[in-house]
Amino acid sequence: MKQKIITFITGFLIYGLLFGTFMYFTEANKNIKSGLFQGIFFGTSMGLFDTFILPKINAYYANKKRSKKQ
Numbered sequence: 001m002k003q004k005i006i007t008f009i010t011g012f013l014i015y016g017l018l019f020g021t022f023m024y025f026t027e028a029n030k031n032i033k034s035g036l037f038q039g040i041f042f043g044t045s046m047g048l049f050d051t052f053i054l055p056k057i058n059a060y061y062a063n064k065k066r067s068k069k070q
Helices: 002-026 032-069
Strands: none
Touching: 002 032
């Protein structure tokens, strides 16, 4: 459980900050509030993806690769 919380927080911070700054610098109308909300939403969604969905995808392909070798 502790590992999932750490994974979520790092995913949220990394993806959220990168996306927020990217949107802030690429938009013609530089609105900090809009960039902040978009960064929070994207960071939350990618943090949840990294925490819950990506490990299942990796396990599926690892099992598929293992079954091919047998």
